[in-house]
Amino acid sequence: MMIQQQTQTPDNPAFYPALAIGGLISAIGVAAAFYMEHMGHHVSGMNNQVFWGLPHVFGIFLIVAASGVLNVASIGSVFGKKAYKPRAPLSGLLAIVLLAAGLAIIMLDLGRADRVLIAATHVNLTSVFGWNMILYPVFFGLVGLYVWTLMDRSMNRYSKAAGVSAFIWRLVMTTGTGSIFGFIIARQAYQSAILAPMFIIMSFAWGLAIFLIVQETMYSRANMELHPQLRARMKNLLGVFVAAVFYFVVVYHLTNVYYAKQTEFVHFILVSGGIFPLLFWGGFVLMGTIVPLLLLYVPSFSETKGSVTAASFLVIAGGLFLLFVFIIGGQAYPLDMFPGMQVSSSFFDGKIDSYTPSLPEILLSLGGVGIAFTGTLLGVRVLRFMPQDDAAKLKSAGYLHD
Numbered sequence: 001m002m003i004q005q006q007t008q009t010p011d012n013p014a015f016y017p018a019l020a021i022g023g024l025i026s027a028i029g030v031a032a033a034f035y036m037e038h039m040g041h042h043v044s045g046m047n048n049q050v051f052w053g054l055p056h057v058f059g060i061f062l063i064v065a066a067s068g069v070l071n072v073a074s075i076g077s078v079f080g081k082k083a084y085k086p087r088a089p090l091s092g093l094l095a096i097v098l099l100a101a102g103l104a105i106i107m108l109d110l111g112r113a114d115r116v117l118i119a120a121t122h123v124n125l126t127s128v129f130g131w132n133m134i135l136y137p138v139f140f141g142l143v144g145l146y147v148w149t150l151m152d153r154s155m156n157r158y159s160k161a162a163g164v165s166a167f168i169w170r171l172v173m174t175t176g177t178g179s180i181f182g183f184i185i186a187r188q189a190y191q192s193a194i195l196a197p198m199f200i201i202m203s204f205a206w207g208l209a210i211f212l213i214v215q216e217t218m219y220s221r222a223n224m225e226l227h228p229q230l231r232a233r234m235k236n237l238l239g240v241f242v243a244a245v246f247y248f249v250v251v252y253h254l255t256n257v258y259y260a261k262q263t264e265f266v267h268f269i270l271v272s273g274g275i276f277p278l279l280f281w282g283g284f285v286l287m288g289t290i291v292p293l294l295l296l297y298v299p300s301f302s303e304t305k306g307s308v309t310a311a312s313f314l315v316i317a318g319g320l321f322l323l324f325v326f327i328i329g330g331q332a333y334p335l336d337m338f339p340g341m342q343v344s345s346s347f348f349d350g351k352i353d354s355y356t357p358s359l360p361e362i363l364l365s366l367g368g369v370g371i372a373f374t375g376t377l378l379g380v381r382v383l384r385f386m387p388q389d390d391a392a393k394l395k396s397a398g399y400l401h402d
Contacts, residue, residue: 012221015381022374029367032360033108045358050331054357055109057323058365060177061206062102062372064199065319067174068207070095070143070166077150077163083230086387087215088163092147093385094211095170096140097375103136105368109361128180135173142166151383174200181330188265189330194255198248205241206319209312212238214376216309218386235308239296242315246289249322268352269329276329279321288318328355 036044046053073091076084107113120137124130146166149159178199184190212234219226253270256262269276292311295301302308332353357365379385 014221015377019374019377022370022377025370026367026374029105029364029370030108032363032367036109036360036364037111043358044361045356046361047353047355049334049353050328050355052327052331053109053355054324054328054361055105055364055368057320057327058368059102059105059109060327061320061323062098062105062368063177064174064203065206065210066095066098066102066203067139067170067177067200068203068205069098069211070170071204071207072211073146073150074163074167074170077146077159078167083233087211089147089150089383090215090218090380090385090387091211092143092150092166093379093383094207094214094376095143096147097372097379098207098210099136099139100375101368101372104371105364108364108367128176128183131176132180135169135176139166139169139173142169170203171200174203181326187330188262188333188335189269189326192252192255194248194252198245198252201241201244201248202319202322205238205245205315208234208238208241209315209319212312213309213316215387218380222386231308235296235302235311238308238311238315239293242289242292242296246285249284265333268333269325273329273333273352276325276332280325283321284318284325287314288321292318331355 073088075081146162149155149162175196178196181190182195256266292314295307295311
């Protein structure tokens with residue numbers, strides 16, 4: 001099979017309508033954020049116990065995925081896998097766009113986004129949140145430099161060093177994101193050392209799923225087709241990451257079961273918690289793990305056109321379900337301050353809370369997706385981010401065979 005060469009992203013009459021749709025969704029999300037800020041916290045579904053709602057689920061998902069999508073570039077530049085090198089620029093673009101979109105959701109959801117300047121100029125190094133004022137800007141800078149070295153021939157000799165730096169920093173950044181929850185002692189679901197590595201492996205799966213969808217869209221738009229052997233390599237890698245995420249989630253819950261004080265919380269999340277067990281077993285386990293693995297590895301499914309893209313969408317949906325259960329469920333369940341004792345007060349201590357996302361929260365969450373979509377659309381339009389596969393070089397390197 002021949003791999004067609006594409007020198008630039010072709011013009012497409014659907015570009016401007018797509019750009020208009022993405023811009024409109026982004027604008028609606030920003031408007032929803034301003035509405036919540038103007039009207040007050042009571043118009044959202046959040047309360048004094050559940051104060052990280054649906055926008056935080058989407059925001060954290062995009063931030064974690066931003067780190068993981070750069071894994072495609074790292075495999076090529078850092079680990080020398082030639083099949084992934086042509087995909088490095090697109091990987092870097094997606095990392096920047098996804099992180100920007102995730103941070104936009106978080107800042108707009110918290111309100112008073114202008115006060116980020118105070119956090120940036122008065123960094124509290126004793127707080128994990130304060131570390132983010134260093135982790136995220138440095139990530140932007142390193143990935144931007146990395147993309148420059150990849151796309152400017154005069155800078156190509158520095159791509160290895162830039163790639164290694166970005167690879168190390170993204171691991172640090174995702175560790176910091178997982179540590180935000182791992183260091184919190186005021187919630188039964190959090191405060192676990194396994195959360196940092198779990199967030200890293202989740203980033204691998206979610207980032208690769210997003211990359212595969214974007215890559216397939218670009219190839220389809222250019223009337224090109226990814227070589228079956230390259231497709232098989234990438235879909236197998238996605239399957240490994242999906243299985244690894246499931247493994248870490250199982251270990252996380254088994255660790256909680258081991259501690260007597262966590263047993264009731266695990267029962268709440270997995271059995272008796274209403275919507276949370278439904279989303280966990282039906283959303284994450286079935287839709288986000290089992291079905292994607294079947295689509296990726298069972299020959300009758302994996303050889304079907306569109307199976308990898310379908311599996312990628314399901315992995316993304318499963319990731320959102322998992323984060324919803326983890327973030328919202330972890331807040332809804334009260335902190336067991338006195339194991340074996342019943343606690344009650346006028347502040348609803350000891351009571352299981354509920355949460356239903358409001359329309360403004362849903363619109364803000366979708367607005368972040370719109371920002372990522374619009375940024376990617378503009379990036380691939382302005383610069384040459386289309387993966388360029390050289391069939392002869394890949395065959396000589398043993399990645400392709402007749």
